[in-house]
Amino acid sequence: DAGITQSPRHKVTETGTPVTLRCHQTENHRYMYWYRQDPGHGLRLIHYSYGVKDTDKGEVSDGYSVSRSKTEDFLLTLESATSSQTSVYFCAIRLAGNEQFFGPGTRLTVL
C-alpha cells in the first residue's frame, strides 16, 4: 500500500515567520503534489514535482516554494507566513493507475 506521512499535522505560527511542511512517501513514486484546501475553493494545486530537483508551479504558487532533494521527501516552504495562508495542506502522490493518493493533511494556522 502507498504510504504518505505529513509533518507536522498541526501548526500554529505567527505572521512573518517561515514555515516548512514535510511530505514523506515510502514507495519511490516520481510525481508528488502540494495542495491547499479552503472552504468554498476545493483543492488548489500549489506546486508539484516530477522528479528529484524537478518542480513546477501550480495555480496558487505565490508565497510558496518547494524542494525535492530526495525521491521520498517533498518540502513546502512559506518564506514569510501570512494569515491568508491559513489552510489545510495536502500532499499527494501519483500512483501507477494515474490516480492521486493523498496524505493525511496538515492544518496550518497563521495568527
Add this chain to the structure above:
Amino acid sequence: QQPVQSPQAVILREGEDAVINCSSSKALYSVHWYRQKHGEAPVFLMILLKGGEQKGHEKISASFNEKKQQSSLYLTASQLSYSGTYFCGTDPSGGSNYKLTFGKGTLLTVNP
C-alpha cells in the same frame, strides 16, 4: 480553469439515488472523482478517460461525455457511508505531469 460542479449540496434519505455533475470549459483528457469525509483526506473513487467510457464501483458509477466536456457521478441506493464531499478533478492534456484541477465539491448528506 476550475471545473463547475452541480449541485453544490444534496440531501438524501438512505436508499435514494443522486447524480453529481462536473463541467469544464476546456477539452478534457480525463476526469477523476474523489470523496472526502469530514476531517479526512480525499479518497480516489474512479478515473474516466477520453472515449466516453462508463465505469462502476459497487453502486457508484460515472460517465464521461468528452464532446460536452462533462462527467456525471451516479450514486445508486445510497448508504449512510456515502456521505461526504465529492470532488471532480480534470486533466485537459493527458500530459506527463498529470496535474489535476479540482471543482469546489458537492456535499452529499445521506440521512437514515
